[in-house]
Amino acid sequence: MKRGYTLIWLIPLILAISLLPVIAHSVIYRETIFLILMYITLAVSLNIILGYTGYVSFGHIVFYGIGGYTSFYLMYRFGVHLILAMIMGGILSAIIALIVGEAVLRLRGAIFAIATIGINEAIKSLVTNLQFLGGATGMFFNFKIYKTYGGAAKAIWFAYWIMVVVTIICLLTSYFIKNSKFGYGLFSIREDEDAAVVLGVNTKRFKSIAFAISAFFPGLVGAIFFFKAGNIEPDDAFHLVKSIEMIFMVMLGGFGTVSGPPIGALLYERLKGILLINPLFKNLHMAITGFILLIIILFAPGGIVGWFRNRFKKLRSLLE
């Protein structure tokens, strides 16, 4: 409908955060902000299928793993450049989403969510059993790989900037979908799929495309993350807890909105940081996260952004 002004503050905010490590000359900042950007992209892309389309892709981390493994293998084995390897990882994630989507997007509600967990576990055990991918122990980079990028230190900065770019592209994608006819097709699927199809929405195609887009970006993120980490193994790449974290970030910020998931991701990273350094809460961090999730669903199902939109109607065009 009427285009709002969300991007006017959101993009500059992301850019400002991204520049912090440079301004502060801080590697620690860089690590923190890399994580924040990564969470933002994961949350924003999950939101396209979860928030816009109404399909709870519970095992969504599988696409991060697929992107990670694909690109890692290409870089490790054939010395492919990160950018190319990353794009291939994203594309393969999207293709796999199209293929599995053909089967699982017919399912609705809880059954769909459970099926996506099954997909994650299945691909994880497949990868664990593939020797050319290193099996259960995974793969390690030889440091020579970073030479192309001017050494390990520079390679990590390079990965960081790629992450910034990917985050911004992901946010723009989310924004343009939200304000497009395609987006309205997705919302109608979320609200009532049977009504949507009778209204002329090609629900099957729309769901597939939404699922593929929301799989593409986690594929990119996985590629960058494991490039930077220098090793990849199945337990890290297909870690279901990360999936739960993604859902949490979307719900906390406000599902179905443009600005909610990034806000949720930012807050979650901070919250996790605080909980993890505190010896008392360290082991309880998932329990506390779960408890907060429950509170949100019960009392503010629209998340933070939803709550503000309800409360302050004037803010609506700024908080899509």
Added chain:
Amino acid sequence: MILNVENVTKKFGGLVAVDHVSFQVKKQEILGIIGPNGAGKTTLFNVISGVYYPEEGKIFFNGRDITKVPSYKRARLGIARTHQIVKPLNELTVLENVMVGACFGKTGASLKQGMAIAGEVLDAVGLGHKRDVITVKLNVPEKKRLELARALASGPEVILLDEVLAGLNPTEADEMLQVILKIKESGITILMIEHLMHAIMKISDKIIVLDHGRKISEGSPQEVASDPKVIEAYLGDPDLALRLIKSKGNTL
């Protein structure tokens, strides 16, 4: 013939919900569909709009066989419907609901065009003042009007109205009838299911009567109302039978 239903059968397991039903509808005609509860009226709409494919029979729209055409394509061809049990897009605004109709139906509007069309249609059905309300907040009669608005915004050639008068008070029902007549005047063909005998007898050009999935009568409102088979079908509901007989008096 804009719509031609030929020998259509739809079963749910052992239950034959629509049993070898045939009828034809002329352009710009109002076809009334009546019958006791569970007669298969809604199921017939579901088959025409493509929610279900029939086990037997064929459906032709403007001479084209659409029996196996998926639902969303039928909407684009120009078949729109409302739902007996309303299906609003709850978390969208009223305007956005109608926009979806305009954007994805036969009209195929862009978002901007869709917004303009939605505004006009909402005014026409008397929901203009609610355009920016979140749909979940509407009451049932308003949601019924929204169903109608959404279907109209899609720019249909044929519109299927499933009990749009149910739950409306007499004044609202009269207003709705006026709206329906206007829709007809604009050149749209209407199929409507209704339990309000008085209303459907008054407005329909032709009526078909379903009972246990079968078409037991067809003709002008007068012919149908005096058909002994119809009276018999309604005997399970003496009150309805009485109203049927009364309404015959009204229309004559």
